Amino acid sequence: MYQLEEETEADWWEVEALYDLCFAPGRTALSSYRLRDGVATVAPLCLVLRDEEGILAAVIRYWPVEVADQDVLLLGPVAVHPTRQGEGLGGLLINESLAEAKRLGWQRVMLVGDAPYYRRFGFRKLEDVVMPPPTNPDRVLGLELVQGAWANISGAVTKAKS
Numbered sequence: 001m002y003q004l005e006e007e008t009e010a011d012w013w014e015v016e017a018l019y020d021l022c023f024a025p026g027r028t029a030l031s032s033y034r035l036r037d038g039v040a041t042v043a044p045l046c047l048v049l050r051d052e053e054g055i056l057a058a059v060i061r062y063w064p065v066e067v068a069d070q071d072v073l074l075l076g077p078v079a080v081h082p083t084r085q086g087e088g089l090g091g092l093l094i095n096e097s098l099a100e101a102k103r104l105g106w107q108r109v110m111l112v113g114d115a116p117y118y119r120r121f122g123f124r125k126l127e128d129v130v131m132p133p134p135t136n137p138d139r140v141l142g143l144e145l146v147q148g149a150w151a152n153i154s155g156a157v158t159k160a161k162s
Contacts, residue, residue, distance in 0.1 A: 128154030
């Protein structure tokens with residue numbers, strides 16, 4: 001049994017520790033982190049998943065970005081504690097948060113990730129959307145929460161305006 005909740009300020013250090021555990025050192029040097037620097041998360045979509053003992057099992061965060069002056073959600077990072085991987089917790093967080101994003105009126109989502117994994121959630125390669133270097137273009141993926149939301153949107157991904 002797991003408890004799904006919005007991340008709070010009190011969760012911050014524990015969430016960061018899980019990201020450190022799950023991702024390589026230097027993760028904050030990635031281009032996606034430069035887009036997040038100094039920008040507030042989309043708090044209602046930043047979720048923590050805890051087991052019945054209150055132990056953090058998985059987390060997901062989102063940030064706003066822009067492409068061609070259009071608002072876009074940047075999904076990630078999502079992390080599952082190594083002892084909980086294979087239980088479907090990452091998928092649960094992704095599905096729940098995407099449903100909430102749609103309910104909140106977001107139209108499009110993007111991420112930098114593994115296409116075979118994210119394809120099952122409906123993500124596809126964004127051909128004309130460019131992340132800051134050194135991002136591999138094959139890993140720039142998008143999802144429409146509203147049909148046609150990515151149509152005719154191309155260009156560089158930039159920080160959201162405050």
